Amino acid sequence: MFRRAFWFTTGAAAGVWATTKVQRKLRSLAPDALAVRAAGKAVEGGHRLKDFALDVRAGMAQRESELNSALGLDAPPGPPPGPPLGHVEAPGLPGQAPRPQLGPAHHRQGTERPHDRNEDH
Template identity: 75%
Template structure:
């Protein structure tokens, strides 16, 4: 009698466990759950990418410092900075002033359309 009760209870517990596991898996595969999982993965990838960029910047700064020390440059406070990049409007003005009268479009200072 005890053997039968033991095996009945074991079977019922296994059935409840399997049913719960299947329901959890089905809930996990619903579209809104999949969208939430994808969003979480995207956020996690963004954090990893940001951490990678910070690591690269730190490594670049360390290497730059090593190169300055190796070349004996030392203090770089007196080094002039590069000028700001040209804006598209400034480039357009430059190309417009260097174009010949019969030329159409923005082709550059030489007038060659084939580069």
């Protein structure tokens, strides 16, 4: 009698355990659960990508400072050199060469090009 009760209880426990396992698996494969899991993975991947980008930026800044040190570009800039004594600047922006006068548009285009720019191509 105890033997039958033991096996009956063991079978019932195994059935409950198997049913619970199957129900959990079915719930994890439901569309809404899959969507939640995919969204979580996407967010996790985004965080990894952000961390990678920050590491790359930090490495770039470090390498740039190393190169600036090696080339002597990290020294503070001195005052800009002024024009030599007796130098007279042309009208316009400082240090800018005067622009040549080009004339009307048809002289710049040449004779073989049409003058109407609104023409369909």
